[in-house]
Amino acid sequence: MLFARIVLTITGLVFFVHGLVCFIHPATIGIESGLAMPTPSAVIEVRAEYGGLPMALGMFFFAAALQQIKVRTGLIVLITALTGYATARIAAVLIAGQIDQYNAAAITYELTTALLALWALKSGQSGA
Numbered sequence: 001m002l003f004a005r006i007v008l009t010i011t012g013l014v015f016f017v018h019g020l021v022c023f024i025h026p027a028t029i030g031i032e033s034g035l036a037m038p039t040p041s042a043v044i045e046v047r048a049e050y051g052g053l054p055m056a057l058g059m060f061f062f063a064a065a066l067q068q069i070k071v072r073t074g075l076i077v078l079i080t081a082l083t084g085y086a087t088a089r090i091a092a093v094l095i096a097g098q099i100d101q102y103n104a105a106a107i108t109y110e111l112t113t114a115l116l117a118l119w120a121l122k123s124g125q126s127g128a
Contacts, residue, residue, distance in 0.1 A: 001071060004120035008065035008074045011082075011113055016058025023051025033102050057081060075121045079114050086110035 022029050026046040029035055037043045057077075064074020089107050093099045099107075 003123075004071050004075055004117075005065045005067075007113070007116050007120055008061045008071065008078065011078055011117075012058045012061030012065060014058070014109075015054040015061060019051050019054030019056075019058060023047050023055065026051070034100075072121065075117045078117045079121070082110045082114040082117070086114065 026037060026043050029046055029050045030037055035046070037046055060069065061074055061078060063069045064071055064077075086107055089103055089110070093103060093107075
């Protein structure tokens with residue numbers, strides 16, 4: 001179960017810190033990805049989607065790592081979220097017909113982390 005809790009802790013930290021940075025300084029995601037925010041409404045959307053949601057997921061993963069939520073549940077949510085991100089990103093890359101360094105790194109992180117969580121879940125690391 002230690003490996004599963006480590007995966008949840010690291011993922012929680014990545015999500016929370018990324019979300020916090022994007023909430024405090026939304027232009028960060030624009031710098032990273034090329035996303036433009038020409039209106040106050042766009043900045044609000046970035047703060048909510050790239051800030052609030054990742055911070056909430058990060059806290060959820062921390063709670064699972066601390067066993068305030070079942071570790072198994074945390075791993076399932078982690079796998080679902082990161083597989084969803086990666087699947088949508090891969091489909092978008094295929095539609096666009098090109099990939100950049102930002103999206104290649106994101107896909108690599110998302111799939112690697114989802115696979116590590118899946119391994120932890122399947123190998124009995126979740127304490128189920």
